[in-house]
Amino acid sequence: xxxxxxxxxxxxxxxxxxxxxxxxxxxxxxxxxxxxxxxxxxxxxxxxxxxxxxxxxxxxxxxxxxxxxxxxxxxxxxxxxxxxxxxxxxxxxxxxxxxxxxxxxxxxxxxxxxxxxxxxxxxxxxxxxxxxxxxxxxxxxxxxxxxxxxxxxxxxxxxxxxxxxxxxxxxxxx
Numbered sequence: 001x002x003x004x005x006x007x008x009x010x011x012x013x014x015x016x017x018x019x020x021x022x023x024x025x026x027x028x029x030x031x032x033x034x035x036x037x038x039x040x041x042x043x044x045x046x047x048x049x050x051x052x053x054x055x056x057x058x059x060x061x062x063x064x065x066x067x068x069x070x071x072x073x074x075x076x077x078x079x080x081x082x083x084x085x086x087x088x089x090x091x092x093x094x095x096x097x098x099x100x101x102x103x104x105x106x107x108x109x110x111x112x113x114x115x116x117x118x119x120x121x122x123x124x125x126x127x128x129x130x131x132x133x134x135x136x137x138x139x140x141x142x143x144x145x146x147x148x149x150x151x152x153x154x155x156x157x158x159x160x161x162x163x164x165x166x167x168x169x170x171x172x173x174x
């Protein structure tokens with residue numbers, strides 16, 4: 001992480017490189033976080049699918065989904081966000097606005113999954129009765145605390161998500 005931040009700072013010092021290189025580095029950092037989340041899920045649910053967009057049946061989802069797993073006839077969609085939060089009044093407002101955009105996009109992804117539910121039922125070999133979605137941030141922030149009750153997407157920090165996955169796995173064991 002240190003070397004990525006150092007490279008990002010170096011690129012940002014170069015004239016004309018700020019936006020392009022910053023975007024590339026941000027994507028690499030996010031990909032690492034996505035991998036970390038999927039790896040953790042696989043400890044409890046080995047059939048986790050990661051970076052799902054094109055389905056083997058020839059269809060495509062509306063957008064790439066970071067992780068998908070099934071437990072007890074429920075399909076779980078996970079969207080990962082490794083972002084830097086701004087700790088100013090305007091920063092909080094911007095972070096909350098971004099989170100609402102992420103939720104709207106995640107709801108479109110969820111609809112796309114529901115439209116292709118037969119594929120996931122065949123892939124996992126079980127009937128799916130419910131689809132739940134998670135928006136997982138690397139760290140806790142005002143976003144994980146403020147938007148929690150506004151929609152059916154559960155928003156949490158990665159540490160909270162780890163606890164939730166363990167709880168889901170324990171419920172299946174019963």
